[in-house]
Structures are given as C-alpha cells and as structure tokens.
Amino acid sequence: DIQMTQSPSSLSASVGDRVTITCRASQNINIYLNWYQQKPGKAPKVLIYGASTLESRVPSRFSGSGSGTDFTLTINSLQPEDFATYYCQQGYTTPYSFGQGTKLEIK
Amino acid sequence: EAQLVESGGGLEQPGGSLRLSCAASGFIFSSFEMNWVRQAPGKGLEWVSYISSSGSSIYYSDSVKGRFTISRDNAKNSLYLQMNSLRAEDTAVYYCARVGLIASRPLDCWGQGTLVTVSS
Numbered sequence: 001d002i003q004m005t006q007s008p009s010s011l012s013a014s015v016g017d018r019v020t021i022t023c024r025a026s027q028n029i030n031i032y033l034n035w036y037q038q039k040p041g042k043a044p045k046v047l048i049y050g051a052s053t054l055e056s057r058v059p060s061r062f063s064g065s066g067s068g069t070d071f072t073l074t075i076n077s078l079q080p081e082d083f084a085t086y087y088c089q090q091g092y093t094t095p096y097s098f099g100q101g102t103k104l105e106i107k
Numbered sequence: 108e109a110q111l112v113e114s115g116g117g118l119e120q121p122g123g124s125l126r127l128s129c130a131a132s133g134f135i136f137s138s139f140e141m142n143w144v145r146q147a148p149g150k151g152l153e154w155v156s157y158i159s160s161s162g163s164s165i166y167y168s169d170s171v172k173g174r175f176t177i178s179r180d181n182a183k184n185s186l187y188l189q190m191n192s193l194r195a196e197d198t199a200v201y202y203c204a205r206v207g208l209i210a211s212r213p214l215d216c217w218g219q220g221t222l223v224t225v226s227s
Contacts (some may be wrong), residue, residue, distance in 0.1 A: 001169075034213040036152075043202055043220055044152065048215035087152055091212030094157055094166040096142065101151040 002090050004025050006099035012107040017078045021102045023071040023088035025106045032092035035064055038101075039084045046088075055063065080106075109216045111136040111203050116221030123193050123225075129186040129203030129218055137181035140206035142214060143188050145199035145223075155201070156188065171197075184199075193225045 003026040013019050023033065031051035036044040046055050048064035051071055075082055083106050088099040097099040115127040129141075143155040156177040157166045165177055176189040186203050200220040207215035 032211040036212055036214070038152075042132050043217035044214070045217070046207070046213045049207065049209055049215075050211040055213070055215070076160040087151075089154075089214070091206075091210075095168050096154045096157065096212065098144075098154060 001095055002029065002092065002097055004088055004090055004097050004099040006086075006088055006102050008098065008102060010103040010105065012105050013078055014107045015078055015080060018074065018076050019078060019104065021073045021104075023066075023073070023087055023099050025069045025071075025092075028068050029090045029092035029101055032090055033064075033066065033071045034089045034091055035088065036087045037082075037084045038087065044087065075104075089098045109193075109205065111205065112216035113201065113203055113218040113221040115141055116223045118224045118226065119193050119226055120227050121194060124189070125193065125223060126189065127168045127188040127201055127203075127221060127223070128175045129188075131184045131186065131205075134205070136184040139208070140212070142204045142206060142220070143177060143186075144204055144214070145197075145201045146220075147196075148201040150199075153199070157206075175207065190223070191226065193202070193223075195225050197223060198225050200221060
C-alpha cells in the first residue's frame, strides 16, 4: 500500500502570510495527487487535482506542484477563510490513501 | 448541481450491522465511480471502499475487508455500504464521495456525512 506523509501536522500563520504544506508518497504516484480542504463539521472539498490543476471556483492564491513522490500545496496571501485542515490523497492505486492532515491555525 | 445525501447512520452495538445509503442527484450517477470515506472523531480521513460505475470492480481497505460490502443501484441513483461485525473502531462519520472523471481520481462531490457510533 502507498503511504502518504504530510508535513507539518499543524501550522500557525497570520492573514497575509504565504504557507507551504508538503506531501510525500511512499512510491512513485506520477501526478495522481489531489489536495482537499476541510473545515470543522463540514465535508472536505477538492482544491487541486492532478498535483497542480486548480478545481473550478478555487481562488488562485492556492497552487500545487510536484510529481513522483514529492508534492507541495502553497497558499499565497492567507485569508481568514483559509484556516482549515488540508489533506493530500493519492488516486494512483487502491487503497486511495490520504495524508494525515495539516491543521492551519491563526497565529 | 450534483448532490449526495447519506443516511442510515446511528448507534449500534459491537458485532451489529448497519446499512448506509447515499442518494445521488444532479448528475448521471451511472457514469461515475464512487467511494466511501470515513473520519473518526477528531481524526483524519480514511478511505474505506471503491466501486466502479458499473459495479463490476470493488475494492476495500484492509480495516473493513470481509466485514463491509459496497454496492450500487444505478436505476435508483443510490450507493450503499453494508456494515457487519461492527467494532468500536468503526465509529466515524461516513461520507460517500464521487470520483471525478479525471486521471488522478479526485473526490469532487461529497455528501454531508452520516455518523455511525459503535458502542455498548
């Protein structure tokens, strides 16, 4: 099975900051990597698919990069609504594993 | 607009059974692969099961294999998860999620979730 490891597990930042979350796969997953945002009590929402393609209606301050085993999610100019938990997930093969999540909190 | 609505959660004793349902609307259900994903209280997301658009391909996580059964009825636009031999560690919010028609298989539409609590 493919293990997905995110870092950091939690992150404190201020409005206007730029933050980067990393996700590492235990084996090559090409670009079959998706990023999700989840707010408390809500279902996750896809932000980025195929490692770098922004889902429709997602603000352009979100971006993704990477291929193979190493991926990053970058949020430029953090907005108050961005404070949430972020997950990566590989869609390369079953089980379609998720990272453990990164909780982004307001400093 | 695509929508998924789960139902069937509740309190069940260890060893018991529950059947979750997911009603789809606003899209051609029979064209999409589907997943179940769960989230234990205060924990991260855990992929549970996958079913192809026709129902011919099915996969499970090791944690539920042999106890849970995923199925679908395309005529009724519905997805199901039969959960048997429930354990305390199955306690979670269960989400059904649609697989987008993209190579990386993003889960592009989620239900609101249904809470399953396994406790005596």
